[in-house]
Amino acid sequence: MFDFSIFTKWLDALMLSVMPEWLTLIIECVLVALGIITLYAIFAMVMIYVERKFCAFVQCRLGPDRVGPWGTIQVVCDVLKMLTKEIFSPRKTDRFLHGLAPFLVITASMTTFACLPWNKGAQILDFNVGVFFFLAVGSIGVVGILLAGWSANNKYSIIGAMRAGAQIISYELSIGITMLTMICLAGTMSFSEICQAQADGGWFIFRGHIVAVAAFILYLIAGNAECNRGPFDLPESESELTAGYHTEYSGMDFGYYYLAEYLNLFICAGMASTIFLGGWAPFVIPGLDGFNEIMTMIPGFVWFLGKVFFVLFLLLWERWTFPRLRIDQILKLEWKYLVPISMVLLVLMALCVSFGLTF
Template identity: 50%
Template sequence: MMNLPLSITKTISNWIYSIMPESAATITIWVLVAVAYLTLFAVAGLYLVLLERKVAAWFQLRLGPNRVGPGGIFQTMADALKLVSKELTSTDRVDKFLFNLAPYFVIVSSLIAIGVFPFSKQFQAFDINIGVFFLIAVSSIGVIGILLGGWASNNKFALIGAMRSGLQTISYELSVGMSILTMVLLTGSLQLSEIIEVQRTGGWLIVQGHIPAIVAFMIFMIAGTAETNRAPFDLVEAESELGAGFHTEYSGMKFAYFFLAEFINMFIIASIAVVLFFGGWLSPFGITDHIAWFPESVWFLIKVLIIIFVMMWFRWTFPRLRVDQLLTLEWKYLLPINLVNIVIMAIVIWLNWII
């Protein structure tokens, strides 16, 4: 059963190549893979919006969405249909080209990043030897869309939100990158599939790397939450100050792109954490040996959902920081701790204290 996805994909691939010329078959397979990932992208985004609302209700002793469908499970689908049907509006003074282009920067960068993740041994669209570097590079493109959207809107609240986003993203990318680099030192590879294979024999990296790995994980979670512009780091969209922040002037599906990208970015941060610290699609404690029918991708998604729940827990527990507190946390605390932690991890590896 574990090889079922691989056998299905091989069967489909062989059938397509048998009925088409090679070049046409290759393009067809690319299109099918793209459609599969777009479907995953949309379903994950809608489900995470629903999960966010349910978790918020749970923390606040409310019911949350409970009208559309059993237990409100179709509420986000109804919201999506509503956004699709809404008119795309803008003011007369916007820079129309950049205003319309900005949402696509945000959504496309998130979609490209998802293609690198190994959801299982057989389910990975793009396995390259610089996967970690590729992820960091691609995920940084999204902030360009936010800056363009805020500036092109010709709205002071949108511009302030965009400037805050640039400031926040550039600052906290340092901590995200350094915490990832700490784990790359431990594995000696930038390829995501190889990083998972290292954990097959030695156990999860958060255990192998001792205290430096735990510190790297804690910093990654804090900085990753800030990267996604979520509370308590949601100064970019501070409703009480900026209306809706950088997407104040957006409506309909363009607004939905920004909204959806935030949740997909949360999925990306959680996926990186799972791959680097918790063994990716590997089952905990080798229990797959006793439950051979349990798909590897399900283990991956379970771990990702746990990390996402922790990020949502952050949001509904801590109050929003001020701008000076936000920058103080990064430049005076997280960055110095990260630099020291990388040196400690190098010493641990040099002395061969890895479990």
């Protein structure tokens, strides 16, 4: 498995040899930021295309197929349209908060995006409390959503924002507990160490067997609710609230929410593949050396993206199957079902780990 940190260390050493340390740091920061933003934009476009195609196929349609081969240029056109639209904010809005809200959402989304382990050694944010950091930064997004609803001075926006608040804060609980279940198994909160442990000893979803599979499903449900998607798209339920909390946004301000929504989905899938499916760790079966060698030859980022798109498939499949829940049903699902079950799973996992019942 190629270690990407060899390349970054070489680059770092090369720049240090010709320029002072502070300049190296600045250049590296800019490069990393450019990398994040580029990947962010590319993946947002890919996701939008995938989602539109998938939803079309579920509904027995073909989806976009007019612009470019199989409609692949359609998303580019949509992005250009979004970029050229007027940014408009209605009278009687709280201008400052109205302008600030999308940036909070996009910042939260981009920072969590930077936590994803793309390859061995190719991780932007990695430290010993990575999972904790991920959860903490991820919840800034809800502040942006609440501000968007509040500042717009619009009943639909505020209803959507309140729903989003109630829903996201509730579901963060079960996300946290399911992640804790897996941390229990991993024994570390650092994403790189979690991935390394899975590369050395097998994916956690296999090592944690039944409990891990249950936690995986629970994580997918809660993650979907965190992204305001699927059956949990109440905050923007377009049939009742026009567009929910981003009703009063236009142009790229709206585009930020749109981007963040899709990227949050990507991040949710990325986290699921990191803590359950091994991140960049290849699929190996102990004993089959020839097979394992071939699997190890596939680069890590291909593994990671493959897993992410597999989880994305599950999320999209579920999103285009189930009808929207009501707000009381959403809260009932969380507080009466997901939280108790995830707590039971946490206890079970702790028992499994302490009695050595994991693989």
